[in-house]
Amino acid sequence: MAVLIAKWVVFVLVSLLAIASSVLMIYVKNTLHSALFMVMAFIASAILYLLLGCQFLAMLQIIVYAGAVMMLIIFVIMMISLKDEEKLARKITKTKVAGVVISILFMMLFILIMGFNSVKGKMGALTSIGDAKTIGSLLFTRFLLPFEVASVLLLAAMVGAVMLSKKKSFGGEDQ
């Protein structure tokens, strides 16, 4: 019983934290601050993964997003001067209002469909599905082909990033 109450408390607090920090992420003007709020939202969702019993993906979320992607974003923010963007006034145009209204309508639709229908299947939290051992053994058996394709994709992304951010672009000589 105590564990259940603790789970509820953690769930409510962490969900509110995730929602609040993602709202702040799109609201604050300073790009660096919004990057830090993004990290907070991602760590909050890693805790939600832990609540769902998915330890491996929670760790991966923290390593990949709060570590790697975050570093990249902060480096790029520091290399780029964002003075113009921060001075930009918050204009409220018709397009933006339409976008927000449509998004909120979509959210209500989604909540009505997903939130009030019962999910069919075996209910109950998973116990040992989300640990590294299960995922690792599946990656090398059933999901071997997607795993290899993912590694090729990562190699292509690495080469692409290096090519794009070279001082002289394609065909030019190296400096």
Added chain:
Amino acid sequence: MIPVQLYFVVSAILFVIGVIGALTRRNAIVVFMSIEMMLNAVNLTLIAASSYLHSIDGVMFVFFVMTVAAAEAAVGLAIFLMMYRKKDTIKLDEFNLLKG
């Protein structure tokens, strides 16, 4: 037991916040982060469904979505750098070459 529907509601809210950010902000990096937020919301849905249906498939899917998101981050940020070199800004309104 926390009902799975609550997780779905949370991820719907996160997704819509991401959509609103991508539609209303004009700073390319913030738009990019909003897109990452949408991917994250989808991941949360997949893990919640996977956990409550006792199936590993959603978790594996999330693994590959994360891989693609990392690759996308590397290439996307390199593209932002190139855009900045070309126009000295990454305001998305300035990039309207395909508008005709």
